[in-house]
Amino acid sequence: MxxxxxxxxxxxxxxxxxxxxxxxxxxxxxxxxxxxxxxxxLPRTHFHKDPDNPLAMVFWGRVRIEQAAAWFHYTKGSRYPQLIHAIKYSGRTDLGMSLGRLYGAELKESPFAEARLIVPVPLHRRKQRKRGFNQSECIGRGLARALHIPLVTTNLWRTVNTQTQTRQTRLERWKNVENVFRLRDPQALQEKHVLLVDDVVTTGATLESCAGVLLGVPGTRVSIVALGYATL
Ligand SMILES: [Zn+2]
Incomplete structure:
Protein backbone atom coordinates (compact mmCIF):
# COMPACT_ATOMS: atom_id res chain seq x y z
CA MET A 1 0.00 0.00 0.00
CA LEU A 42 -2.01 32.93 6.48
CA PRO A 43 -4.05 36.09 7.23
CA ARG A 44 -6.59 34.23 9.36
CA THR A 45 -9.77 36.12 10.22
CA HIS A 46 -10.51 34.18 13.46
CA PHE A 47 -14.16 34.98 12.68
CA HIS A 48 -15.33 31.68 14.22
CA LYS A 49 -14.39 33.06 17.65
CA ASP A 50 -16.58 36.18 17.23
CA PRO A 51 -20.31 35.77 16.42
CA ASP A 52 -20.60 39.47 15.48
CA ASN A 53 -17.78 39.40 12.97
CA PRO A 54 -17.79 41.46 9.71
CA LEU A 55 -18.84 38.47 7.61
CA ALA A 56 -21.83 37.69 9.85
CA MET A 57 -22.77 41.38 9.61
CA VAL A 58 -22.96 41.05 5.81
CA PHE A 59 -26.12 38.98 6.33
CA TRP A 60 -27.72 41.11 9.04
CA GLY A 61 -31.15 42.25 7.92
CA ARG A 62 -30.90 40.08 4.80
CA VAL A 63 -31.21 36.47 5.92
CA ARG A 64 -31.32 34.84 9.35
CA ILE A 65 -28.16 32.79 9.76
CA GLU A 66 -26.75 31.24 12.93
CA GLN A 67 -23.11 32.13 12.39
CA ALA A 68 -20.66 32.86 9.60
CA ALA A 69 -16.91 32.48 9.27
CA ALA A 70 -14.17 32.49 6.66
CA TRP A 71 -10.66 31.17 7.12
CA PHE A 72 -8.55 33.98 5.70
CA HIS A 73 -8.70 37.53 4.33
CA TYR A 74 -8.80 37.34 0.55
CA THR A 75 -6.92 40.49 -0.37
CA LYS A 76 -6.14 41.25 -3.99
CA GLY A 77 -2.43 41.71 -4.50
CA SER A 78 -1.54 39.37 -1.64
CA ARG A 79 -0.32 35.87 -2.46
CA TYR A 80 -3.12 34.01 -0.73
CA PRO A 81 -5.86 34.38 -3.39
CA GLN A 82 -3.66 31.98 -5.39
CA LEU A 83 -4.93 29.21 -3.15
CA ILE A 84 -8.46 29.67 -4.49
CA HIS A 85 -7.26 30.24 -8.06
CA ALA A 86 -5.27 27.01 -8.01
CA ILE A 87 -8.39 25.08 -7.01
CA LYS A 88 -10.77 26.79 -9.42
CA TYR A 89 -8.73 27.35 -12.53
CA SER A 90 -5.95 24.73 -12.30
CA GLY A 91 -8.26 21.98 -11.13
CA ARG A 92 -6.40 21.34 -7.85
CA THR A 93 -9.33 19.53 -6.26
CA ASP A 94 -6.88 17.83 -3.89
CA LEU A 95 -5.81 21.27 -2.66
CA GLY A 96 -9.45 22.28 -2.09
CA MET A 97 -10.03 19.23 0.02
CA SER A 98 -6.81 19.70 1.95
CA LEU A 99 -7.59 23.36 2.76
CA GLY A 100 -11.11 22.38 3.82
CA ARG A 101 -9.59 19.82 6.12
CA LEU A 102 -7.13 22.29 7.64
CA TYR A 103 -9.87 24.83 8.28
CA GLY A 104 -12.16 22.10 9.61
CA ALA A 105 -9.50 21.17 12.16
CA GLU A 106 -9.50 24.79 13.39
CA LEU A 107 -13.31 24.80 13.63
CA LYS A 108 -13.49 21.63 15.69
CA GLU A 109 -14.06 23.27 19.05
CA SER A 110 -16.41 25.94 17.67
CA PRO A 111 -20.23 25.97 17.34
CA PHE A 112 -19.75 25.27 13.60
CA ALA A 113 -18.87 21.68 14.52
CA GLU A 114 -22.43 21.22 15.82
CA ALA A 115 -23.97 21.36 12.33
CA ARG A 116 -25.65 18.19 11.13
CA LEU A 117 -25.08 18.48 7.38
CA ILE A 118 -22.62 20.19 5.04
CA VAL A 119 -24.08 21.58 1.80
CA PRO A 120 -21.78 23.24 -0.76
CA VAL A 121 -23.04 26.08 -2.97
CA PRO A 122 -23.90 24.24 -6.21
CA LEU A 123 -22.73 25.10 -9.70
CA HIS A 124 -25.13 24.79 -12.58
CA ARG A 125 -24.76 21.27 -14.02
CA ARG A 126 -23.54 22.65 -17.35
CA LYS A 127 -20.84 24.69 -15.64
CA GLN A 128 -19.84 21.76 -13.45
CA ARG A 129 -19.58 19.48 -16.46
CA LYS A 130 -17.38 22.03 -18.21
CA ARG A 131 -15.15 22.57 -15.18
CA GLY A 132 -15.20 18.93 -14.16
CA PHE A 133 -15.81 19.64 -10.48
CA ASN A 134 -17.35 22.07 -8.02
CA GLN A 135 -14.68 23.86 -5.97
CA SER A 136 -17.05 24.45 -3.04
CA GLU A 137 -17.80 20.74 -2.97
CA CYS A 138 -14.06 19.93 -2.71
CA ILE A 139 -13.71 22.34 0.22
CA GLY A 140 -16.90 20.90 1.77
CA ARG A 141 -15.50 17.40 1.45
CA GLY A 142 -12.43 18.39 3.44
CA LEU A 143 -14.56 20.11 6.10
CA ALA A 144 -16.81 17.04 6.28
CA ARG A 145 -13.82 14.78 6.92
CA ALA A 146 -12.34 16.99 9.61
CA LEU A 147 -15.62 17.65 11.40
CA HIS A 148 -17.22 14.21 10.83
CA ILE A 149 -20.35 15.80 9.38
CA PRO A 150 -22.02 14.23 6.31
CA LEU A 151 -21.68 16.08 3.00
CA VAL A 152 -24.85 16.43 0.91
CA THR A 153 -24.32 17.46 -2.72
CA THR A 154 -27.50 16.28 -4.42
CA ASN A 155 -30.23 18.23 -2.63
CA LEU A 156 -29.59 21.93 -3.31
CA TRP A 157 -29.29 22.69 -7.04
CA ARG A 158 -28.96 25.66 -9.33
CA THR A 159 -31.72 26.07 -11.89
CA VAL A 160 -30.12 28.77 -14.03
CA ASN A 161 -26.60 29.04 -15.37
CA THR A 162 -26.00 32.60 -14.20
CA GLN A 163 -23.33 34.74 -15.80
CA THR A 164 -20.10 35.43 -13.99
CA GLN A 165 -20.50 38.01 -11.24
CA THR A 166 -17.05 39.54 -11.07
CA ARG A 167 -17.92 42.82 -12.82
CA GLN A 168 -21.36 43.35 -11.34
CA THR A 169 -22.60 45.73 -8.70
CA ARG A 170 -24.04 44.44 -5.47
CA LEU A 171 -27.64 44.87 -6.69
CA GLU A 172 -26.89 43.20 -10.02
CA ARG A 173 -25.28 40.29 -8.22
CA TRP A 174 -28.27 39.85 -5.99
CA LYS A 175 -30.71 39.95 -8.91
CA ASN A 176 -28.49 37.49 -10.76
CA VAL A 177 -28.93 34.77 -8.12
CA GLU A 178 -32.41 35.58 -6.90
CA ASN A 179 -34.63 32.49 -7.22
CA VAL A 180 -32.01 30.34 -8.92
CA PHE A 181 -31.66 27.70 -6.21
CA ARG A 182 -34.06 24.87 -5.43
CA LEU A 183 -34.19 21.78 -3.23
CA ARG A 184 -34.83 18.28 -4.55
CA ASP A 185 -35.75 16.81 -1.17
CA PRO A 186 -36.68 19.53 1.37
CA GLN A 187 -37.91 16.95 3.88
CA ALA A 188 -34.40 15.53 4.31
CA LEU A 189 -33.32 18.90 5.73
CA GLN A 190 -36.17 19.38 8.15
CA GLU A 191 -35.04 20.40 11.69
CA LYS A 192 -31.38 20.24 10.56
CA HIS A 193 -28.56 22.68 11.15
CA VAL A 194 -26.87 23.08 7.76
CA LEU A 195 -23.34 24.31 7.14
CA LEU A 196 -23.40 26.09 3.80
CA VAL A 197 -19.98 26.17 2.10
CA ASP A 198 -18.53 28.53 -0.51
CA ASP A 199 -15.00 29.24 -1.72
CA VAL A 200 -14.89 33.05 -1.32
CA VAL A 201 -17.49 35.47 0.00
CA THR A 202 -17.68 38.91 -1.57
CA THR A 203 -21.16 40.44 -1.46
CA GLY A 204 -22.78 37.33 0.01
CA ALA A 205 -25.52 37.42 -2.65
CA THR A 206 -25.16 33.76 -3.65
CA LEU A 207 -25.03 32.57 -0.06
CA GLU A 208 -28.00 34.74 0.86
CA SER A 209 -30.02 33.18 -1.93
CA CYS A 210 -29.02 29.61 -0.96
CA ALA A 211 -29.67 30.24 2.74
CA GLY A 212 -33.10 31.65 1.90
CA VAL A 213 -34.04 28.42 0.15
CA LEU A 214 -32.72 26.24 2.97
CA LEU A 215 -34.56 28.33 5.57
CA GLY A 216 -37.81 27.74 3.71
CA VAL A 217 -37.77 24.22 5.16
CA PRO A 218 -39.43 24.03 8.61
CA GLY A 219 -36.96 23.96 11.49
CA THR A 220 -33.75 24.39 9.50
CA ARG A 221 -30.90 26.52 10.71
CA VAL A 222 -28.06 27.72 8.51
CA SER A 223 -24.43 28.60 9.21
CA ILE A 224 -21.97 29.80 6.61
CA VAL A 225 -18.37 28.83 6.06
CA ALA A 226 -15.95 29.93 3.31
CA LEU A 227 -12.22 29.81 2.81
CA GLY A 228 -11.81 33.45 1.75
CA TYR A 229 -13.42 36.68 2.88
CA ALA A 230 -12.99 39.40 0.25
CA THR A 231 -13.47 43.03 1.08
CA LEU A 232 -14.55 45.04 -1.93
ZN1 LIG B 1 5.16 29.17 1.03
Whole structure:
Protein backbone atom coordinates (compact mmCIF):
# COMPACT_ATOMS: atom_id res chain seq x y z
CA MET A 1 0.00 0.00 0.00
CA UNK A 2 2.83 2.36 0.99
CA UNK A 3 4.64 1.53 -2.23
CA UNK A 4 1.66 2.43 -4.41
CA UNK A 5 1.10 5.57 -2.44
CA UNK A 6 4.69 6.61 -3.07
CA UNK A 7 4.28 5.83 -6.78
CA UNK A 8 1.09 7.88 -6.89
CA UNK A 9 2.70 10.79 -5.08
CA UNK A 10 5.64 10.70 -7.49
CA UNK A 11 3.26 10.77 -10.43
CA UNK A 12 1.35 13.69 -8.93
CA UNK A 13 4.74 15.34 -8.33
CA UNK A 14 5.43 15.23 -12.05
CA UNK A 15 2.24 17.13 -12.77
CA UNK A 16 2.47 19.48 -9.80
CA UNK A 17 6.04 19.95 -8.63
CA UNK A 18 6.37 19.84 -4.88
CA UNK A 19 6.39 23.59 -4.32
CA UNK A 20 4.34 25.83 -2.05
CA UNK A 21 1.23 27.09 -3.86
CA UNK A 22 1.57 30.60 -2.45
CA UNK A 23 5.32 31.37 -2.38
CA UNK A 24 6.60 28.89 -4.98
CA UNK A 25 9.49 27.67 -2.79
CA UNK A 26 10.14 23.94 -2.71
CA UNK A 27 8.39 22.20 0.13
CA UNK A 28 10.19 20.44 2.94
CA UNK A 29 9.61 16.70 3.10
CA UNK A 30 6.26 15.78 4.61
CA UNK A 31 4.65 19.08 3.57
CA UNK A 32 2.07 19.38 0.82
CA UNK A 33 0.62 22.46 -0.87
CA UNK A 34 1.70 25.08 1.68
CA UNK A 35 5.06 25.62 3.32
CA UNK A 36 5.05 26.00 7.13
CA UNK A 37 5.87 29.69 6.82
CA UNK A 38 2.94 30.47 4.46
CA UNK A 39 0.57 28.43 6.60
CA UNK A 40 1.74 30.30 9.70
CA UNK A 41 1.40 33.69 7.99
CA LEU A 42 -2.01 32.93 6.48
CA PRO A 43 -4.05 36.09 7.23
CA ARG A 44 -6.59 34.23 9.36
CA THR A 45 -9.77 36.12 10.22
CA HIS A 46 -10.51 34.18 13.46
CA PHE A 47 -14.16 34.98 12.68
CA HIS A 48 -15.33 31.68 14.22
CA LYS A 49 -14.39 33.06 17.65
CA ASP A 50 -16.58 36.18 17.23
CA PRO A 51 -20.31 35.77 16.42
CA ASP A 52 -20.60 39.47 15.48
CA ASN A 53 -17.78 39.40 12.97
CA PRO A 54 -17.79 41.46 9.71
CA LEU A 55 -18.84 38.47 7.61
CA ALA A 56 -21.83 37.69 9.85
CA MET A 57 -22.77 41.38 9.61
CA VAL A 58 -22.96 41.05 5.81
CA PHE A 59 -26.12 38.98 6.33
CA TRP A 60 -27.72 41.11 9.04
CA GLY A 61 -31.15 42.25 7.92
CA ARG A 62 -30.90 40.08 4.80
CA VAL A 63 -31.21 36.47 5.92
CA ARG A 64 -31.32 34.84 9.35
CA ILE A 65 -28.16 32.79 9.76
CA GLU A 66 -26.75 31.24 12.93
CA GLN A 67 -23.11 32.13 12.39
CA ALA A 68 -20.66 32.86 9.60
CA ALA A 69 -16.91 32.48 9.27
CA ALA A 70 -14.17 32.49 6.66
CA TRP A 71 -10.66 31.17 7.12
CA PHE A 72 -8.55 33.98 5.70
CA HIS A 73 -8.70 37.53 4.33
CA TYR A 74 -8.80 37.34 0.55
CA THR A 75 -6.92 40.49 -0.37
CA LYS A 76 -6.14 41.25 -3.99
CA GLY A 77 -2.43 41.71 -4.50
CA SER A 78 -1.54 39.37 -1.64
CA ARG A 79 -0.32 35.87 -2.46
CA TYR A 80 -3.12 34.01 -0.73
CA PRO A 81 -5.86 34.38 -3.39
CA GLN A 82 -3.66 31.98 -5.39
CA LEU A 83 -4.93 29.21 -3.15
CA ILE A 84 -8.46 29.67 -4.49
CA HIS A 85 -7.26 30.24 -8.06
CA ALA A 86 -5.27 27.01 -8.01
CA ILE A 87 -8.39 25.08 -7.01
CA LYS A 88 -10.77 26.79 -9.42
CA TYR A 89 -8.73 27.35 -12.53
CA SER A 90 -5.95 24.73 -12.30
CA GLY A 91 -8.26 21.98 -11.13
CA ARG A 92 -6.40 21.34 -7.85
CA THR A 93 -9.33 19.53 -6.26
CA ASP A 94 -6.88 17.83 -3.89
CA LEU A 95 -5.81 21.27 -2.66
CA GLY A 96 -9.45 22.28 -2.09
CA MET A 97 -10.03 19.23 0.02
CA SER A 98 -6.81 19.70 1.95
CA LEU A 99 -7.59 23.36 2.76
CA GLY A 100 -11.11 22.38 3.82
CA ARG A 101 -9.59 19.82 6.12
CA LEU A 102 -7.13 22.29 7.64
CA TYR A 103 -9.87 24.83 8.28
CA GLY A 104 -12.16 22.10 9.61
CA ALA A 105 -9.50 21.17 12.16
CA GLU A 106 -9.50 24.79 13.39
CA LEU A 107 -13.31 24.80 13.63
CA LYS A 108 -13.49 21.63 15.69
CA GLU A 109 -14.06 23.27 19.05
CA SER A 110 -16.41 25.94 17.67
CA PRO A 111 -20.23 25.97 17.34
CA PHE A 112 -19.75 25.27 13.60
CA ALA A 113 -18.87 21.68 14.52
CA GLU A 114 -22.43 21.22 15.82
CA ALA A 115 -23.97 21.36 12.33
CA ARG A 116 -25.65 18.19 11.13
CA LEU A 117 -25.08 18.48 7.38
CA ILE A 118 -22.62 20.19 5.04
CA VAL A 119 -24.08 21.58 1.80
CA PRO A 120 -21.78 23.24 -0.76
CA VAL A 121 -23.04 26.08 -2.97
CA PRO A 122 -23.90 24.24 -6.21
CA LEU A 123 -22.73 25.10 -9.70
CA HIS A 124 -25.13 24.79 -12.58
CA ARG A 125 -24.76 21.27 -14.02
CA ARG A 126 -23.54 22.65 -17.35
CA LYS A 127 -20.84 24.69 -15.64
CA GLN A 128 -19.84 21.76 -13.45
CA ARG A 129 -19.58 19.48 -16.46
CA LYS A 130 -17.38 22.03 -18.21
CA ARG A 131 -15.15 22.57 -15.18
CA GLY A 132 -15.20 18.93 -14.16
CA PHE A 133 -15.81 19.64 -10.48
CA ASN A 134 -17.35 22.07 -8.02
CA GLN A 135 -14.68 23.86 -5.97
CA SER A 136 -17.05 24.45 -3.04
CA GLU A 137 -17.80 20.74 -2.97
CA CYS A 138 -14.06 19.93 -2.71
CA ILE A 139 -13.71 22.34 0.22
CA GLY A 140 -16.90 20.90 1.77
CA ARG A 141 -15.50 17.40 1.45
CA GLY A 142 -12.43 18.39 3.44
CA LEU A 143 -14.56 20.11 6.10
CA ALA A 144 -16.81 17.04 6.28
CA ARG A 145 -13.82 14.78 6.92
CA ALA A 146 -12.34 16.99 9.61
CA LEU A 147 -15.62 17.65 11.40
CA HIS A 148 -17.22 14.21 10.83
CA ILE A 149 -20.35 15.80 9.38
CA PRO A 150 -22.02 14.23 6.31
CA LEU A 151 -21.68 16.08 3.00
CA VAL A 152 -24.85 16.43 0.91
CA THR A 153 -24.32 17.46 -2.72
CA THR A 154 -27.50 16.28 -4.42
CA ASN A 155 -30.23 18.23 -2.63
CA LEU A 156 -29.59 21.93 -3.31
CA TRP A 157 -29.29 22.69 -7.04
CA ARG A 158 -28.96 25.66 -9.33
CA THR A 159 -31.72 26.07 -11.89
CA VAL A 160 -30.12 28.77 -14.03
CA ASN A 161 -26.60 29.04 -15.37
CA THR A 162 -26.00 32.60 -14.20
CA GLN A 163 -23.33 34.74 -15.80
CA THR A 164 -20.10 35.43 -13.99
CA GLN A 165 -20.50 38.01 -11.24
CA THR A 166 -17.05 39.54 -11.07
CA ARG A 167 -17.92 42.82 -12.82
CA GLN A 168 -21.36 43.35 -11.34
CA THR A 169 -22.60 45.73 -8.70
CA ARG A 170 -24.04 44.44 -5.47
CA LEU A 171 -27.64 44.87 -6.69
CA GLU A 172 -26.89 43.20 -10.02
CA ARG A 173 -25.28 40.29 -8.22
CA TRP A 174 -28.27 39.85 -5.99
CA LYS A 175 -30.71 39.95 -8.91
CA ASN A 176 -28.49 37.49 -10.76
CA VAL A 177 -28.93 34.77 -8.12
CA GLU A 178 -32.41 35.58 -6.90
CA ASN A 179 -34.63 32.49 -7.22
CA VAL A 180 -32.01 30.34 -8.92
CA PHE A 181 -31.66 27.70 -6.21
CA ARG A 182 -34.06 24.87 -5.43
CA LEU A 183 -34.19 21.78 -3.23
CA ARG A 184 -34.83 18.28 -4.55
CA ASP A 185 -35.75 16.81 -1.17
CA PRO A 186 -36.68 19.53 1.37
CA GLN A 187 -37.91 16.95 3.88
CA ALA A 188 -34.40 15.53 4.31
CA LEU A 189 -33.32 18.90 5.73
CA GLN A 190 -36.17 19.38 8.15
CA GLU A 191 -35.04 20.40 11.69
CA LYS A 192 -31.38 20.24 10.56
CA HIS A 193 -28.56 22.68 11.15
CA VAL A 194 -26.87 23.08 7.76
CA LEU A 195 -23.34 24.31 7.14
CA LEU A 196 -23.40 26.09 3.80
CA VAL A 197 -19.98 26.17 2.10
CA ASP A 198 -18.53 28.53 -0.51
CA ASP A 199 -15.00 29.24 -1.72
CA VAL A 200 -14.89 33.05 -1.32
CA VAL A 201 -17.49 35.47 0.00
CA THR A 202 -17.68 38.91 -1.57
CA THR A 203 -21.16 40.44 -1.46
CA GLY A 204 -22.78 37.33 0.01
CA ALA A 205 -25.52 37.42 -2.65
CA THR A 206 -25.16 33.76 -3.65
CA LEU A 207 -25.03 32.57 -0.06
CA GLU A 208 -28.00 34.74 0.86
CA SER A 209 -30.02 33.18 -1.93
CA CYS A 210 -29.02 29.61 -0.96
CA ALA A 211 -29.67 30.24 2.74
CA GLY A 212 -33.10 31.65 1.90
CA VAL A 213 -34.04 28.42 0.15
CA LEU A 214 -32.72 26.24 2.97
CA LEU A 215 -34.56 28.33 5.57
CA GLY A 216 -37.81 27.74 3.71
CA VAL A 217 -37.77 24.22 5.16
CA PRO A 218 -39.43 24.03 8.61
CA GLY A 219 -36.96 23.96 11.49
CA THR A 220 -33.75 24.39 9.50
CA ARG A 221 -30.90 26.52 10.71
CA VAL A 222 -28.06 27.72 8.51
CA SER A 223 -24.43 28.60 9.21
CA ILE A 224 -21.97 29.80 6.61
CA VAL A 225 -18.37 28.83 6.06
CA ALA A 226 -15.95 29.93 3.31
CA LEU A 227 -12.22 29.81 2.81
CA GLY A 228 -11.81 33.45 1.75
CA TYR A 229 -13.42 36.68 2.88
CA ALA A 230 -12.99 39.40 0.25
CA THR A 231 -13.47 43.03 1.08
CA LEU A 232 -14.55 45.04 -1.93
ZN1 LIG B 1 5.16 29.17 1.03
Missing amino acids: KFWRAVLEDTVGLVYPNVCVTCGKSLPQGCRYLCPSCLYR
